[in-house]
Every structure is written in C-alpha cells, then in structure tokens.
Amino acid sequence: MQTTYNQLPLPQGGEAIQYADGKFTVPDHPIIPFIEGDGTGRDIWRASQRVFDAAVEKAYGGKRSVKWFEVYAGEKAFREFKTWLPDDTVSAARDLRVSIKGPLTTPVGGGIRSLNVALRQILDLYSCVRPVKYYAGVPSPVKHPEKLDVVIFRENTEDVYAGVEFREGTPEVKKLIDFLNNDLLKGGKKKVREDSGVGIKPISITGTKRLVRRAIEYALEYGRKSVTLVHKGNIQKFTEGAFREWGYEVAVEEFREQTVTERESWILGNVEANPKLTVEENAALIEPGIEFGSDDFRKELYAEVKHVLDTIGKSHSNGQWKKKVLINDRIADSIFQQVIIRPEEYAILACPNLNGDYISDACAAQVGGLGIAPGANIGDGFAVFEATHGTAPKYADKDVINPGSVMLSGVMLFEFLGWKEAAKLIESSMEKTIQQKFVTYDFERQMQGATKVKTSEFATRMIENM
Structure with missing residues (x-):
C-alpha cells in the first residue's frame, strides 16, 4: 500500500x-x-x-x-x-x-x-444497493409513503452501461450493421436500418448470479420476506429473460432450504388446501387454460408439479414454505405501478442495470426524492x-x-x-x-x-x- x-x-x-x-x-x-x-x-x-x-x-x-x-x-x-x-x-x-x-x-x-x-x-x-423507505415528516406525493420499504439490488457492470456502442455513420457501425443484416439476419424479415447507431446489451450468467446471490443473502440476513426479479424477458428473451431464469437457478440451487419460488408456493399451497389433489389437477390450477395447450406443454407442466412435490414436498410442507424467502419475478413496466398501488408486497428488487436505474428513482420519488436517497x-x-x-x-x-x-x-x-x-x-x-x-x-x-x-x-x- x-x-x-x-x-x-x-x-x-x-x-x-x-x-x-x-x-x-x-x-x-x-x-x-x-x-x-x-x-x-x-x-x-x-x-x-x-x-x-x-x-x-x-x-x-x-x-x-x-x-x-x-x-x-x-x-x-x-x-x-x-x-x-x-x-x-x-x-x-x-x-x-x-x-x-x-x-x-x-x-x-x-x-x-x-x-x-x-x-x-x-x-x-x-x-x-439502494434502500428506499419513508422517514416520518418527509413530504410525499403519495397517500401512504410509509408502505414502501424496499431495497433495490441493481446489477452494476453490464447491460447497456457496458459502454459498447457505435455512432451512426461511422465505419465501425457500418461494419457491424452489414454483419448483422448480411450474416446473422440473412434470409429473415428483421433488419437493422443502415442509418442507426447501435449499442450492445450484454447480460451474463456470472453477472446475474452474483447479483441475485447477494440480494438473497441480504434478505436472509435482514429478515426480508421476498426477492423479486425485475426484467423485460417477455420481449428481450435471451438477455433479460435469461436474467430471470438464472436468478431462479441461484435460488433453487444455492438456497434450496431457505427459499421457495412463487410457482412452488402455488403448488404446495394447492396440496395443503386439498391433499387429495392429483398432479394433473394441481397443474390445471397453476395454469388455467392448460387444456388448450399442446401435449408437450401439458407433459412439461405435469413434470414440473411432480418435481416440486418430490423434491420439497416434505421439507417445505405444512406451511413451512410460508416462512421461506419468496422468490418471484415481475415484468419491468408492471413493477412501476406495483410499487405505487401495492408497495407493501415487495421487499427486495433484483434488477438488470437499466431497470434498476429507473426503478430506484421512481421509488425514491415516493419518499422524498433523490435528495435523501442513499446508495x-x-x-x-x-x-x-x-x-x-x-x-x-x-x-x-x-x-x-x-x-x-x-x-x-x-x-x-x-x-x-x-x-x-x-x-x-x-x-x-x-x-x-x-x-x-x-x-x-x-x-x-x-x-x-x-x-x-x-x-x-x-x-x-x-x-x-x-
């Protein structure tokens, strides 16, 4: 030194x-x-x-x-x-x-x-790490700011913040667009307009898992009831959708005794409400409309229900799952209204970089703004x-x-x-x-x-x- x-x-x-x-x-x-x-x-x-x-x-x-x-x-x-x-x-x-x-x-x-x-x-x-909670007396634009008490874990090194982008009109961006259009996208309907600037959005297994791991460890240390994975995986399936999948993997593989996923809680709750429930009946409760799905879809769902009951049916049964840290996920745009109309349902939000940036400020606005928002x-x-x-x-x-x-x-x-x-x-x-x-x-x-x-x-x- x-x-x-x-x-x-x-x-x-x-x-x-x-x-x-x-x-x-x-x-x-x-x-x-x-x-x-x-x-x-x-x-x-x-x-x-x-x-x-x-x-x-x-x-x-x-x-x-x-x-x-x-x-x-x-x-x-x-x-x-x-x-x-x-x-x-x-x-x-x-x-x-x-x-x-x-x-x-x-x-x-x-x-x-x-x-x-x-x-x-x-x-x-x-x-x-951005804790957001209300301090009595602080002016707020919402009726019940005291209901919001969350800690946001934002991945800090990847996503669009990685800084891999190319300015429109440069030789570098032309080379990249040509490669995308004439190689990776060749023969398809998707094309990148030639007058575009292009940014790269990397989200890795390593970056995701260490972030979610830290969020779960924090939940266990401080007695927080849930960790919510915030993502836009319905559109960006191989980046933010992967963030969701890898986040669940961390919970199940590394914190099996201390956590329960939201879908697992539904399956276990259904059995507790009706011990005679068959695997098929349980699957129909967690996926309404299952009868309209393909045979492969139904088989996968039945296998999921059976796997949950076989692996944690005993360790998490008799209401024990209610004492575990709940791991769930929410679409990024949905969470913006959720933290306003149902803030008490959330304790920790684990987010990719850009989502975490937005939601941190949105939550801070409810409890006095960035002037008193720590990080x-x-x-x-x-x-x-x-x-x-x-x-x-x-x-x-x-x-x-x-x-x-x-x-x-x-x-x-x-x-x-x-x-x-x-x-x-x-x-x-x-x-x-x-x-x-x-x-x-x-x-x-x-x-x-x-x-x-x-x-x-x-x-x-x-x-x-x-």
Missing part, C-alpha cells in the same frame, strides 16, 4: 480496512477515502462529515473514529491534475477498500466517460457509498442543498462497517430534525409551517438532536 495518494500523505493514527476469506476486518480507526463531489457536493460533504464525526464520537466516546482521507475525482481533480479520475484515486479506493463520495459531473452527449460508471467497472462493484456500490472486497443525485451546479457553494443523500449513504457505510450505533444516531436525528420542520428549501416549500434553513444549519440541528 502507498503512503501517499495524489501527493497527500495518509492520515496518522489510522489503519486500512482489511479483506480476507470474504470478510472485512474493520479497525477502530479506519482510513476512509472521500470524494467531496462537484457542484453542491462541497456543501453537502462538509455538513455530512460533521454529522458523521459527531455520531461516532457520541456512540463510542473516542474509542472509535474515522480518519477521513480526501481523494480527487471530477472537476477538482481536473483542475489539480488535468485528469478527471487520477490513477491514485482509484488506487486509494482499492487499497483502503471502503470509500464514500458526493455527486460527480457527467456531461450528456459526449466529453468524459461517466466517472461513477468508471469506478464501478474498474473496481468491479457489481452490486448497486452503495459493493463488490467482492470493495465498497463505494455515494449520493445518488446530480451536482446541481447552479446551487453550488450557496449552502442550500439537502444533504440527506450523502448522510444516509453514511448510515449505510456505518452499518456496513458494523458500527450500527453510529448509523442509528444519524438516521434517528435526521428523522427528528425533519419532524421538527427544520428543513432545507426542497422540503420547506412542500411543508406547511416549516422553517427553511441552510445545509450547514440542518447539520447543526441534527447534531443537537443526537
């Missing part, structure tokens, strides 16, 4: 977090790199760091502390080092293992590559916690922005470290401050009788409320 990064020495009295055999070892005074972020990131980081330090001091009375270490990315890095993402910043995140960052600039339509995506891919932070990017041995919103440059250095996203990302960080007492102090003091209607402008304009305060003043009140 280096002693300096970006020409800055590591803070004295701190130690690096270690990782071995799939587990992190956290010292009492860990060195944690931070990127303050672009635009409003400067204001919200200053406020958040004060709150973090106050919570740790309050919880542990000096026995524990974080040794914060600034590393550079985005505009500040470019001004200082003429590069948007210095190699030393990546090295620090790799060597010190657990980091936190504010929002970073990502121009639309060209320029630099997304720094957020770059960090995820370089460190293979394959799991984007984490986690891989094997590395984690980066982050604000999930943009940089809002027109508000930079005005001390007005809601710091909740970074603060709650800090809650996730401290929970990840096992410092649950500090995490709870931050979370509870934020909720109390909001209930006191002592809030930044984004909430104040939606709350009758609220007091509009600065970012720094919100942090001060939070510390007082600890």
